[in-house]
Amino acid sequence: MHAEGSNGSVTLDGDQLRIRHKGWASAMTKGLQGEKVIPVSNVTSVQFRPASGFMAGYIQFSLLGGFDRPGGILEATKDENAVLFERSQQNTFETLRAEMERRLVASAAPAPTGGVASELERLAGLVDRGFLSRDEFEAQKRALLQA
Numbered sequence: 001m002h003a004e005g006s007n008g009s010v011t012l013d014g015d016q017l018r019i020r021h022k023g024w025a026s027a028m029t030k031g032l033q034g035e036k037v038i039p040v041s042n043v044t045s046v047q048f049r050p051a052s053g054f055m056a057g058y059i060q061f062s063l064l065g066g067f068d069r070p071g072g073i074l075e076a077t078k079d080e081n082a083v084l085f086e087r088s089q090q091n092t093f094e095t096l097r098a099e100m101e102r103r104l105v106a107s108a109a110p111a112p113t114g115g116v117a118s119e120l121e122r123l124a125g126l127v128d129r130g131f132l133s134r135d136e137f138e139a140q141k142r143a144l145l146q147a
Contacts, residue, residue: 001099003092005085006056010096015040017061017100019083036080038063041107045130046100047082048093056084059093061100105131116144 001012008021017038042064051057060082085093123140126132132140 001096003059003083003085003089003096005059005083005089005093008083010059010083010093012040012096012099017043019061019081021080021083038081040100040103043100043104045104046097048097051085051087051090053087056086057090057093058082058084059097119144 003010008019011018011020017040019036019038020034038061043061044064045062047058047060047062049057060079063081083093120141123132123137127134127137
């Protein structure tokens, strides 16, 4: 799966995520880094901002042990783990985001092995990482405690 943005591209190739930046603005903020290859297992979250009429959108990947830049579009322009895109490119990036989120949830959901307490602890971890909402956690908790 490949998504071409305005300042670079992202390719999801099996178990690897490839980020390539292009253009003089990227060279000024990120240097001439070439292609960055990241194991998908090292991606902990995906931040996504849709493009609007006047502002580019972006997809930004947080990595295990990495430093997050939570400052929105301005920080995303400096982040080597983010790629900007225009409205016309957004659908491809939405598809990429959905696939990455599917993989994140699948990798974060091992089969429960240690009883109710362990399962509640695992679900709380999913809430902390943003994979479950508080309401979803409470529903799962009620189901576990009634079982």
